Structure formats: C-alpha cells, structure tokens
Amino acid sequence: MEQLGAPLGDLALDRALFDRAVQVRNRTVGDRVHLRGLIELSNRCRKNCLYCGIRCGNGAVERYELTDRQVLAAAQYAWQAGYGSVVIQAGERTDEAFIGRIERLLHAIKEMSQGELGITLSLGEQTLETYHRWFETGAHRYLLRIESSDPTLYARLHPADHSYHERRECLTRLRETGYQVGTGVMIGLPFQTIETLADDLLFFQQLDIDMCGMGPYIEFPGTPLADFPSAFTRPERLQLALRMIALLRLLMPDLNIASTTALHALHPKGRELGIAAGANVMMPNLTPDTVRGNYRLYDNKPLQDMDLSGFNVALDNTWGDSRHFAARKAAASSSDASDK
Ligand code: 5AD
Ligand code: SF4
Numbered sequence: 001m002e003q004l005g006a007p008l009g010d011l012a013l014d015r016a017l018f019d020r021a022v023q024v025r026n027r028t029v030g031d032r033v034h035l036r037g038l039i040e041l042s043n044r045c046r047k048n049c050l051y052c053g054i055r056c057g058n059g060a061v062e063r064y065e066l067t068d069r070q071v072l073a074a075a076q077y078a079w080q081a082g083y084g085s086v087v088i089q090a091g092e093r094t095d096e097a098f099i100g101r102i103e104r105l106l107h108a109i110k111e112m113s114q115g116e117l118g119i120t121l122s123l124g125e126q127t128l129e130t131y132h133r134w135f136e137t138g139a140h141r142y143l144l145r146i147e148s149s150d151p152t153l154y155a156r157l158h159p160a161d162h163s164y165h166e167r168r169e170c171l172t173r174l175r176e177t178g179y180q181v182g183t184g185v186m187i188g189l190p191f192q193t194i195e196t197l198a199d200d201l202l203f204f205q206q207l208d209i210d211m212c213g214m215g216p217y218i219e220f221p222g223t224p225l226a227d228f229p230s231a232f233t234r235p236e237r238l239q240l241a242l243r244m245i246a247l248l249r250l251l252m253p254d255l256n257i258a259s260t261t262a263l264h265a266l267h268p269k270g271r272e273l274g275i276a277a278g279a280n281v282m283m284p285n286l287t288p289d290t291v292r293g294n295y296r297l298y299d300n301k302p303l304q305d306m307d308l309s310g311f312n313v314a315l316d317n318t319w320g321d322s323r324h325f326a327a328r329k330a331a332a333s334s335s336d337a338s339d340k
Contacts, residue, residue: 004198004243014243021246021278028253029280033311034320036120037078037086037286038261040295041066041105045091047124048159049147051186053220054091054295060222064291068105074286075109075117082315085118087143087283092124099130106137118319120182125170131177141322142174143182143213148189149203150196157189157225171207180325182211182256187244188237189217190228197240201248210322211281212248212255215262216241238266242277249278254323256281275311281320 006013025031042065043054054061066074071088078086088105102123109117120141121134131142146167148154154164174181185200204212216237219226232240245257258281259274267273271282287295314320 004194004201004240004247014239017243017246018277021249022276024253025249025278025280029256029323031312032280032314032320033275034085034256034281034314034318035078035083036258036281036283037074037081037083038283039066039071039074039086039088040285040287040292041071041088041090042093043091043295044093045124046094047092047162049162050157050159051189051217051220051223051225053223055223058222062294064294066288066291068108070288071105072108072112074288076112077286079113079117079317082317083284084116084314084317084319085120085141086286087120087122089122089143090124094126094130099126099133102134103137106134106139110138116317118321125166126173128173128177131170131173131179135177135179139179141180141182141211143184143211144170144174145184145186145213146171146200146203148185148192148196149200153189153191153196156191171209180210180256180322181207182213182258183207183209184213184215184258184260185244186217186262187214187241188230188232188234190225190230192217193231197244201244201251204248205251208324208328209252210256210325210328211258212252213258213260214241214244214248215260216266218262218265234266238263238270238273242273245274245279246277252324254327256320256322256324258283261285272310 043061044063044065045054045056048055048057075086106119109119118141119139120143121139122143124144147157151164171181171183183204187197216234217230230237241263248255248257257279259271259279261271261283263270263274275282285292
C-alpha cells in the first residue's frame with residue numbers, strides 16, 4: 001500500500017505501478033474493454049447527500065424523468081451497437097410507482113433485445129423485497145457505492161438521517177439476492193486521508209465485491225460540502241484515483257473495474273488514463289442530450305462522449321460479467337457438492 005502515499009509528483013513510480021496493473025489485468029481478465037451504456041433515468045432523489053448536485057435540497061436544478069420510449073431507444077442503441085449491457089441509474093426513490101416502473105422497463109428491455117442485453121441497476125438503497133423483484137425481472141448486476149468505508153467520514157458527508165449501517169446492509173442484501181455487486185468510493189473528499197483510502201481498498205477486499213467504480217470527488221458549487229477544503233488539489237485527486245484503480249487491480253485481479261466519468265471531468269483523457277491504469281469497463285453516456293445537463297452530480301460533468309480508438313473494445317454483445325463473480329460461484333457450488 002506504500003504506493004498510495006508516495007509523493008504525488010513521482011510519475012516514474014506511477015508509470016511502473018500502472019504498467020504492472022495492466023499486465024495483471026491482461027493476464028487475468030484479458031485486455032478487452034467492456035462497455036455499459038449509461039441511462040440516467042431521472043434526477044429526482046429523496047436523499048440529500050452533502051456533496052451531490054441533485055440532492056433533494058437543491059432547488060435550483062430542474063427535475064426530469066425520461067419517458068419509457070427514451071429509455072428503450074437508448075437500450076436499443078446499446079444493443080445494436082454491440083455494447084452487451086446497459087446501466088440504469090437514477091436518484092433514489094422507494095415508492096411503489098417507481099419500483100413498478102423499473103420492473104416494467106426491465107421487462108421491456110429484455111423483450112426488445114430478445115434477452116441479450118444485460119442490465120445493471122444503480123438505484124440506491126432498497127428493501128430486500130425490492131432487490132428481489134428487480135433481480136427476478138432480469139437485472140443481474142447492481143452498483144451501490146459505499147462512498148467512504150469509514151463510518152465517521154461517511155457521517156460527515158451525509159445528513160444525520162442517512163445511515164452508514166443501512167448502506168452496508170444493502171450491500172449484504174444485494175449479495176444475498178444473487179446480484180453481481182459493485183461498490184466504490186469518492187477520492188479526495190474533505191476530511192479524507194491516504195489512510196482512509198487505503199482502508200477503502202481493504203474494505204472492498206473484505207466484502208469480496210465483484211465490481212468497482214471509483215472516481216475523484218469534484219466540488220459542486222452551492223452544496224454544503226463545497227465549503228470544506230479537500231486535502232488534495234484536483235490534479236492530485238486524479239492521480240490518487242488512478243493509483244486506487246491500479247492498486248485494486250493488484251489486490252483483486254479478476255474484478256471488473258470501471259474507468260468513471262468523474263476522471264474525465266478532471267482530464268480530457270481521464271477515462272483512457274483509467275484503462276491504462278488497470279480498469280476494464282467504460283460507461284458511455286446514452287442519456288438523451290435534451291436532459292443530460294440536468295444530471296449533474298458534480299460540477300463539470302462531461303457532456304461529450306469518449307474516444308475509444310486505440311482500445312480493444314468488446315462490441316459483440318457479450319455481457320462482460322465479472323470473472324470474480326464467476327469464480328466465487330464456482331467455488332460455492334463445488335463446496336456444496338463436497339458437503340453432500
Ligand atoms: N463528486 C464526485 N462524485 C460524486 N457523486 C455524487 N456527487 C459527487 C461529487 N460531487 C458520485 C457518488 C454517487 C455517484 C452516483 O456519483 O459516488 O454514488
Ligand atoms: Fe441522491 Fe445519490 Fe446524489 Fe445522494 S449521491 S443525493 S443518493 S443521487
């Protein structure tokens with residue numbers, strides 16, 4: 001873990017670390033970059049996280065909801081382009097109208113793509129029953145960031161009625177339900193230190209997660225957290241985020257690790273740098289342009305799409321499932337067999 005705390009200007013050391021991570025990635029999960037088409041369904045959210053641009057307390061943001069037709073058109077684009085899977089992301093809602101709508105959309109996407117398109121959900125904290133309903137309807141992966149694995153830091157990033165314990169429970173529920181589970185953290189938060197980041201990596205390992213998405217924290221003007229300084233400049237956060245990706249690749253070689261859009265917000269080639277540091281998943285944004293500007297979690301969210309030239313991109317509609325998940329499943333069923 002020494003590398004994480006190495007002087008932030010030490011580029012030669014970083015290069016050696018990133019090259020090593022890429023080697024390990026290529027040997028373990030291959031050199032293909034998997035794409036997930038990102039569909040930002042709605043920016044309505046019942047939560048009020050202190051760092052987020054679409055927190056319910058932000059009255060300045062125009063709220064939107066994609067129509068079913070828009071969602072299906074985006075999913076169809078992903079399918080026809082050979083992406084293999086989509087991620088449906090939205091602010092958190094737990095009302096029956098929302099839960100039922102997600103079910104209907106899952107049905108419709110499965111039907112439209114003849115069952116071919118994989119579907120990942122990123123819809124926040126839900127009950128075990130809701131997670132079950134969506135899983136039964138065809139979602140097979142779920143992303144829920146822990147934001148920080150340090151309960152004390154988590155409490156400083158959220159209002160008093162948001163619970164670290166509940167978030168942690170949700171990750172357990174997702175695992176129990178049968179999803180491939182992804183989590184992640186923000187990097188360069190106020191009050192965050194190199195030690196808490198190192199602990200985040202150990203937390204991922206302890207939870208035995210299948211997927212990870214981490215990105216630099218970027219102040220959103222007007223949010224409560226934007227008043228507090230980070231210990232790291234923006235270039236340092238970018239560098240730390242790349243180190244976190246590389247170190248996680250070395251720690252958990254068969255994980256699916258995303259190169260996130262927040263990297264791109266800090267550097268025009270941010271996502272490409274993420275792949276070159278050991279990530280193997282990218283999430284091109286398929287949200288229609290008309291509403292995309294309203295889905296701003298942080299300032300400076302990139303609106304343009306990425307340059308995929310130079311990568312071995314999977315465009316054959318494979319799901320690109322987490323190898324880590326497959327390995328865990330195989331280990332579980334062989335120990336079941338030997339129990340008998
Ligand atoms: N900077 C970086 N990432 C952010 N997110 C929310 N607000 C910010 C911000 N200001 C991330 C959180 C959340 C994900 C959907 O977006 O990690 O889980
Ligand atoms: Fe809502 Fe997620 Fe933003 Fe929190 S981080 S306010 S849960 S969209």
